[in-house]
Amino acid sequence: MLKYISKRLLMLIPVLIGVSIITFSLIHLIPGDPARSMLGEKATEAQLESLRQELGLNDPYIVQYGRFVGDILQGDLGQSIQSKESIGYELLHKLPATMELTLFAMLLAVTIGILAGVIAAVKQYSWFDNISMTGALFGVSLPIFWLGLMMIWFFSVKLNILPPSGRLTPGTEINTITNFYLLDSLLTGNFRAFKDAFLHLIMPGIALGTIPMAIIARMTRSSMLEVMKQDYIRTADAKGLKTRLIIFRHALKNAFLPVLTVIGLQFGLLLGGAVLTETIFSWPGIGRYVYLAVLGRDYPVVQSTILVVATIFVLVNLLTDLLYKYFDPRIRYE
Amino acid sequence: MQNDSSLLEVRNLHTHFFTKSGVVKAVDGVDFSVKPGETLGIVGESGSGKSITALSILGLIPSPPGRIVDGEVLFKGDNLLKKSPKEMRSIRGKEIAMVFQDPMTSLNPVLTVEKQMVETILTHEKLTRKQAFARALELLDLVGIPDAKNRIHNYPHEFSGGMRQRVMIAIALSCNPSLLIADEPTTALDVTIQAQILELFKKMQKELDMAIVMITHDLGVVAEVCDRVMVMYAGKPAEYTETTKLFDNGKHPYTLGLMHSIPKITEKRQKLEAITGMPPDLRSLPIGCSFAPRCKYAMESCLESDPLLKNVADGHAVRCFLHDDAFSKEESFNETIIGSEKS
Ligand SMILES: Nc1ncnc2c1ncn2[C@@H]1O[C@H](COP(=O)(O)OP(=O)(O)OP(=O)(O)O)[C@@H](O)[C@H]1O
Ligand code: SF4
Ligand SMILES: [Mg+2]
Numbered sequence: 001m002l003k004y005i006s007k008r009l010l011m012l013i014p015v016l017i018g019v020s021i022i023t024f025s026l027i028h029l030i031p032g033d034p035a036r037s038m039l040g041e042k043a044t045e046a047q048l049e050s051l052r053q054e055l056g057l058n059d060p061y062i063v064q065y066g067r068f069v070g071d072i073l074q075g076d077l078g079q080s081i082q083s084k085e086s087i088g089y090e091l092l093h094k095l096p097a098t099m100e101l102t103l104f105a106m107l108l109a110v111t112i113g114i115l116a117g118v119i120a121a122v123k124q125y126s127w128f129d130n131i132s133m134t135g136a137l138f139g140v141s142l143p144i145f146w147l148g149l150m151m152i153w154f155f156s157v158k159l160n161i162l163p164p165s166g167r168l169t170p171g172t173e174i175n176t177i178t179n180f181y182l183l184d185s186l187l188t189g190n191f192r193a194f195k196d197a198f199l200h201l202i203m204p205g206i207a208l209g210t211i212p213m214a215i216i217a218r219m220t221r222s223s224m225l226e227v228m229k230q231d232y233i234r235t236a237d238a239k240g241l242k243t244r245l246i247i248f249r250h251a252l253k254n255a256f257l258p259v260l261t262v263i264g265l266q267f268g269l270l271l272g273g274a275v276l277t278e279t280i281f282s283w284p285g286i287g288r289y290v291y292l293a294v295l296g297r298d299y300p301v302v303q304s305t306i307l308v309v310a311t312i313f314v315l316v317n318l319l320t321d322l323l324y325k326y327f328d329p330r331i332r333y334e
Numbered sequence: 335m336q337n338d339s340s341l342l343e344v345r346n347l348h349t350h351f352f353t354k355s356g357v358v359k360a361v362d363g364v365d366f367s368v369k370p371g372e373t374l375g376i377v378g379e380s381g382s383g384k385s386i387t388a389l390s391i392l393g394l395i396p397s398p399p400g401r402i403v404d405g406e407v408l409f410k411g412d413n414l415l416k417k418s419p420k421e422m423r424s425i426r427g428k429e430i431a432m433v434f435q436d437p438m439t440s441l442n443p444v445l446t447v448e449k450q451m452v453e454t455i456l457t458h459e460k461l462t463r464k465q466a467f468a469r470a471l472e473l474l475d476l477v478g479i480p481d482a483k484n485r486i487h488n489y490p491h492e493f494s495g496g497m498r499q500r501v502m503i504a505i506a507l508s509c510n511p512s513l514l515i516a517d518e519p520t521t522a523l524d525v526t527i528q529a530q531i532l533e534l535f536k537k538m539q540k541e542l543d544m545a546i547v548m549i550t551h552d553l554g555v556v557a558e559v560c561d562r563v564m565v566m567y568a569g570k571p572a573e574y575t576e577t578t579k580l581f582d583n584g585k586h587p588y589t590l591g592l593m594h595s596i597p598k599i600t601e602k603r604q605k606l607e608a609i610t611g612m613p614p615d616l617r618s619l620p621i622g623c624s625f626a627p628r629c630k631y632a633m634e635s636c637l638e639s640d641p642l643l644k645n646v647a648d649g650h651a652v653r654c655f656l657h658d659d660a661f662s663k664e665e666s667f668n669e670t671i672i673g674s675e676k677s
Contacts, residue, residue, distance in 0.1 A: 231439040237394055238434075239454045239505065240427030249453075253444045329489040330443055 001325075008318050012311075019310040020072070023303045024065050038081060038297045051081075055300070068303070077304035082296050087304045091286065095308070096179035097167060098278070098285030102270045104201045105209035110263060113213040114252075117220025117259075122247055124225065132217065139214030148207040148280035155203060163200050165282035172196050204281040208274055212266035219262050223255040230254070257328055264320030268313040340367040340408070341545050342391070342513055347405035349383075349390045352398065356617035360386040362569035364405075365643070370512065373539065373546040375560030375577065377553060377592070381613050383569040384549045388515045391547075392432060393422040409513070428458040431506035435518040437498035441490035447474075447501055448486045451508060458509045473504040476541075477534060496527035500534065507538060514539075515547045520555065532558050553592055557581060565589050568614050568624040571643055575650040585652045587629045623655070631656055 027034045035048045035057055052058050056067060071078060077087040116136070120129040156164035163169060167181055174193040177184050181197035184190075227233065228251055236250045274287035282288070286305055293301035325331055344366050351358040361383040368374045376384050389395050391407050393414060407414040409430065414422065426432075434440040442450060451470035455461060461469065474482035477500040490498055499519060506514055516535065520528035536559055539546055548560055556563050556577060563580050565573040565588065573586040584590055591609035611628035620626060622637040629636065635655055643653040 231434060231436060232442040234394065235432075235434060235440045235502075235505075236442065238392060238426055238432040239457065240423045240425070241453060241457055242423065245453065245457075249445070250442050254442070328444060329446075330491050 005318075005322070008321070012314055015314055016307075016311060019307055020069055021065070023306045024068050026303060027299045028061065034299065038299060072304070072307065077308070078300040080293070080301050081298045082293070082301075087301055090289065091305065091308060093179055094284060094286045094289045097283060098271060098274055098287060100180045100182060101201065101204055101208060101274060101277070101283060101285060102267065104205040105270060106212065106263070106267050108205055109209040109213035109216055109266070113216030114220050114259065117217040118224055118247065118252060120217070120221045121224030121228065133221065136214040136217045139210050142210055144207050144210070144276050145280060147210060148203070148277060151203045151207065152280070162203055167197060167200050167284060168193065169196050204277050204283055207280065208270055208277045212270065215262055215266065216259060219259050220255065223258050224251055227251045227255040253327060257324065260320060260323055260327060264316055268316045271309060271312055271316070339369055341370045341410065342368040342547075343408040344387070344391065345406040345408065347387065347390055347407065348403045349386050349395060349400060350403050351400045358616045359569050359619065360616060361390060364566070364569070364571055366564045366571065366574060368513065368545045368547060370545055371539070371543050372561045373548055373559050375556040375563035376547060376549045376566055377551060377556050377563060378566035379551060379613055381616070382566040384566055385517050387566070388432065388517050388547065388549055391515065392426055392430060393417070393419075424458070427454055428509045429511055430513045430515065431509070431511040433499070433502050433506045433514065433516040433519045436522045437495055437502050438522065440502055441498055443490055446487055446489055451486070451505055454505055455508050469508065470504075473508055474501070476507070477501070477504040477538070479504070495523050496530065499523060499531055503534060503538070507542065510542060511544055513545045513547065515549070517549045518551070521550070535559060565592065568619065569616060570624065571651075571653060572625070573652050574643065579650050583650075585646060585657050586654050587631050587656070588625050
């Protein structure tokens with residue numbers, strides 16, 4: 001097992017080299033002078049030259065790439081052109097915000113999606129099955145943008161029960177440790193902040209979780225239907241086991257395997273792809289961070305953040321594979 | 335054939351599948367009984383309704399599309415077809431246990447043998463987890479799993495086919511059932527392993543004093559373990575009698591066909607004379623005897639009406655006009671000649 005993990009971690013290296021080359025080329029693939037595209041048309045030649053100096057754009061590509069990688073290996077993700085802040089420091093705040101939102105959204109998606117999928121499969125063709133699966137079909141193709149705005153209009157504007165944006169109501173005190181607000185507020189016993197942070201999570205969580213929830217529900221249903229036909233389910237029945245035990249122990253544990261792959265994939269996608277949701281709800285996470293960086297042509301930010309997100313994506317994949325081992329004893333890792 | 339000392343008595347069982355392409359009469363009028371401690375064989379070709387008969391007894395017919403449309407399944411005098419799902423659950427695995435054909439797919443691949451055994455015991459017996467575990471170990475020992483103490487923690491894929499079938503048998507025996515239904519328990523196994531598993535069945539039956547319904551398509555298995563046997567054809571019994579009588583004095587043309595298709599090792603050249611033709615489509619059975627299209631002795635009357643199961647001797651029932659006293663011997667004889675010319 002340990003051997004397998006270290007092997008997988010070693011395999012990360014070529015992947016990350018690939019990603020680093022792609023993100024590095026980003027600046028240079030854009031036609032024209034990168035310095036000018038960052039500073040815009042009105043920049044003077046002196047300003048451009050100073051930026052080139054600052055970013056080392058006059059050096060040969062290979063030297064630039066070497067420096068980029070060398071810096072990252074030393075834990076230096078560079079500096080934002082717009083804010084002049086260290087990107088590493090900014091990510092320390094943005095990443096937990098995105099992770100917290102993603103985890104919350106996935107928690108919603110997984111619990112509701114799996115439960116709905118299981119019930120729909122067990123009661124195939126019932127009204128629950130029909131309604132939930134039509135809903136899921138709808139959910140997959142739902143425009144998040146529209147859903148987000150509708151929720152804000154309804155819950156924040158009309159009913160005024162949920163905050164429309166941000167992670168906390170301005171003025172709410174919180175002592176940050178991990179920058180996961182729910183966790184930090186719990187650790188410091190700050191229940192006011194906990195409640196506030198939780199309320200802020202609900203709408204973006206739903207917006208972000210809807211599509212994965214729909215995918216997971218459909219996947220769980222079809223996987224369960226397949227498993228329920230298997231011989232070992234008939235054996236479980238012939239042993240006189242209670243229905244609940246048959247469904248959750250015998251069927252779901254098998255049916256969960258393909259669902260797990262989907263969960264891992266969706267989780268990775270959400271981490272990097274929360275741009276839309278974070279923008280609608282002004283969520284200060286990396287999706288919005290990258291979005292603003294792209295708008296502002298803040299290439300160092302784009303570069304480093306993509307590299308970090310890609311790393312996390314690959315790690316999530318590894319974690320998924322390890323969980324597979326737990327759920328499927330037939331898989332051996334050598 | 336029915337008598338009061340029966341453990342299981344199946345009367346006039348009809349199990350049909352209502353599919354889009356028509357009603358499949360998988361089991362269509364089956365009667366048999368099993369006495370405590372005896373082994374009844376059910377033998378027949380693929381698709382003759384053996385498994386569906388077994389699943390009907392246990393209330394495991396997939397519904398829809400299946401439904402038991404008529405009949406009674408009396409177990410210790412109670413009609414199982416009248417029981418609630420909950421009552422049936424308390425009978426399955428406890429009073430009546432079942433072993434399936436394919437040990438490769440019948441055990442849950444993601445649960446350890448321990449889990450699959452202990453859960454069965456805990457479902458039916460008032461034991462602690464620890465006691466149930468001890469019982470599971472004991473059973474694995476009993477069915478001949480070497481090193482049970484360690485093997486019990488393994489997953490099914492870590493066992494060979496024969497060992498898995500032993501595990502299945504151990505699970506089936508875990509609550510001391512009075513009836514064990516084994517549905518082709520050796521078909522999926524190598525020949526040498528088959529013999530070992532049959533030995534195990536015989537040994538277990540002696541030690542635990544339970545009745546066995548042994549489903550098979552192999553008359554060799556019947557000869558080996560069964561006291562009595564029902565030959566099934568197209569959802570109906572063709573012949574029903576003691577094993578010795580069947581082999582000495584089998585009467586139904588289908589039975590005789592089956593016997594001819596057993597390879598005889600004594601003969602120099604093994605001659606395998608399989609019954610020609612295919613089993614009928616259960617969705618549209620012929621009006622007369624369902625074996626008629628394949629029967630060497632088929633007569634005019636065989637195409638017109640369906641014979642009934644009739645006693646030809648004490649404890650020997652046959653469903654064939656050739657052995658029906660209501661038909662004159664002469665007619666049968668004439669028709670036989672005509673029939674054999676045809677084939
Ligand atoms: N779910 C189902 N839907 C429709 N027909 C079915 C279904 N299950 C079984 N049947 C039909 O019932 C008939 C009897 O099946 P059964 O499984 O009892 O045969 P069998 O005698 O056990 O054969 P085998 O030796 O192949 O196991 C078959 O013709 C089969 O097509
Ligand atoms: S009834 Fe007729 S067709 Fe059927 S088995 Fe007997 S002889 Fe053959
Ligand atoms: Mg069968």
